[in-house]
Amino acid sequence: MDSTGNLFHPSLAAALMKLDPEDGEQIMEYFKTHALLTREKALLQTSVREQKKLLVENAKLKKDIEQLRGQLQEKQRRRTAKALLAPAPPPPTRGPAPATPVGHPASPAGATAAAPTNPPPPSSSSDDRRETQGRRRRGERKARPTSDSLSLGAEPQVDxxxxxxxxxxxxxxxxxxxxxxxxxxxxxxxxxxxxxxxxxxxxxxxxxxxxxxxxxxxxxxxxxxxxxxxxxxxxxxxxxxxxxxxxxxxxxxxxxxxxxxxxxxxxxxxxxxxxxxxxxxxxxxxxxxxxxxxxxxxxxxxxxxxxxxxxxxxxxxxxxxx
Known part of the structure; x- marks a missing residue:
């Protein structure tokens, strides 16, 4: 092929026509056909090499995907086992019970014994504390399943x-x-x-x-x-x-x-x-x-x-x- 993109230089065609006026044109057509076939063969070989390269790369990517999938499944199993085996939090301790009133010491001999005083009624602060503790316990029971469900039941991906x-x-x-x-x-x-x-x-x-x-x-x-x-x-x-x-x-x-x-x-x-x-x-x-x-x-x-x-x-x- 010359610099102008033609398969053969014009001088070669002219020389063939001069040497063999009758068959020169057929010889040129034969040469052109042979050159085109050679070029097509080279392109086909290049395409086959590229296809083999792509097949190798696809196999490698598939293997990497399977490995990543196995790692992801293993992490999910570990996370599930950890969540199931985690100990439950200890129940909150109750406040100290109200003290029992202690009797007064005995009066000296001959003295009139003082009448024992009645125990004071439970204060409103103790009632509020017990109610708050009850609410806290109920709140912990509700919050725990929510966190577990978020870690174990993620929204599936859309693909x-x-x-x-x-x-x-x-x-x-x-x-x-x-x-x-x-x-x-x-x-x-x-x-x-x-x-x-x-x-x-x-x-x-x-x-x-x-x-x-x-x-x-x-x-x-x-x-x-x-x-x-x-x-x-x-x-x-x-x-x-x-x-x-x-x-x-x-x-x-x-x-x-x-x-x-x-x-x-x-x-x-x-x-x-x-x-x-x-x-x-x-x-x-x-x-x-x-x-x-x-x-x-x-x-x-x-x-x-x-x-x-x-x-x-x-x-x-x-x-x-x-």
């Missing part, structure tokens, strides 16, 4: 690990009898029975094309009735910015019903059921996107079925997941 995302196969699909824009799917989730799912794909998708397709579903949403039919999960879809094009998020090739979708940077077990008052899905959904390569991700971390690959949008890029 994508709380979502139970799994692969499912659509067995059948039909329009909702009471809503033209909704459809009803029966989905095999690898469980004893298929789940019924209501989605808003009726007006924008050819429903007959969905039968037998693998999809990604959110499985720990609370079952809810939609126009008289109970929906037991949520289909994840990719939607263009205008909303005119909607596609089902596709799991990687080789996935099977029941496979879980996980995130390398966000390990952990999902909630048994998402609580509506915590609004976990609403908080996470803005960060669920499809990038410029068509890969589904949460804050840059891909939707992954372990050992099988990443989830993708069939054709859309740079769009939201809902």
């Amino acid at each position: 994508v690990s709380r979502l139970d995302l799994r692969v499912g196969r659509i067995l059948s699909v039909r329009r909702h009898p009471l809503a033209e824009t909704m459809s009803i799917q029966e989905v095999d989730m690898g469980e004893n029975a298929p789940r019924t799912v209501i989605s808003k794909l009726g007006g924008k998708t050819h429903l007959e094309q969905l039968q037998g397709v693998l999809a990604v579903l959110l499985c720990n949403v609370k079952a809810s009735k939609m126009r008289g039919v109970v929906s037991q999960a949520r289909l994840l879809c990719c939607s263009s910015s205008s909303g005119g094009c909607v596609e089902l998020l596709a799991p990687p090739t080789g996935s099977a019903p029941g496979d879980r979708v996980t995130f390398l940077n966000y390990p952990g077990d999902p909630d048994r059921e998402l609580q509506a008052k915590q609004r976990v899905w609403e908080l996470l959904q803005p960060d669920l996107r499809v990038d410029c390569r068509g890969v589904a991700n949460y804050k840059g971390c891909g939707f992954e079925v372990k050992g099988k690959g990443l989830c993708r949008a069939p054709s859309l890029t740079n769009c939201v997941i809902r």
Whole structure:
């Protein structure tokens, strides 16, 4: 390649044309094709090396995350054991009992004995002290469980690990009898029975094309009735910015019903059921996107079925997941 960016210098082309006017142009084309193939091979080798480097770095990060997770769990166990084994505070001591009046010494012989005086009634200060001590004891009983609960039951963090995302196969699909824009799917989730799912794909998708397709579903949403039919999960879809094009998020090739979708940077077990008052899905959904390569991700971390690959949008890029 010369300084102008051409594969061969013009003088070389002119010399070839002069030596062989008939085949010179074909020879030049052969040389150009060979040079382009050599350049593509070099780029491919560079890409493979970068991919291997990224795989090594990802494995190291995963190992570090597992170590940190183990340390965190060990600290939590120690904190729990310490809180359970801590001795209860001793009960506050009561004030001294009022002294019993002591009798007067005996009068001398022949003298008239003085009448014994009655013991003084308990003072109001003693009553106030006992009442204050009682209030303090009651206050300590209330405060102790509160501190323990704060140390042992911290508010769970809101990240994508709380979502139970799994692969499912659509067995059948039909329009909702009471809503033209909704459809009803029966989905095999690898469980004893298929789940019924209501989605808003009726007006924008050819429903007959969905039968037998693998999809990604959110499985720990609370079952809810939609126009008289109970929906037991949520289909994840990719939607263009205008909303005119909607596609089902596709799991990687080789996935099977029941496979879980996980995130390398966000390990952990999902909630048994998402609580509506915590609004976990609403908080996470803005960060669920499809990038410029068509890969589904949460804050840059891909939707992954372990050992099988990443989830993708069939054709859309740079769009939201809902």
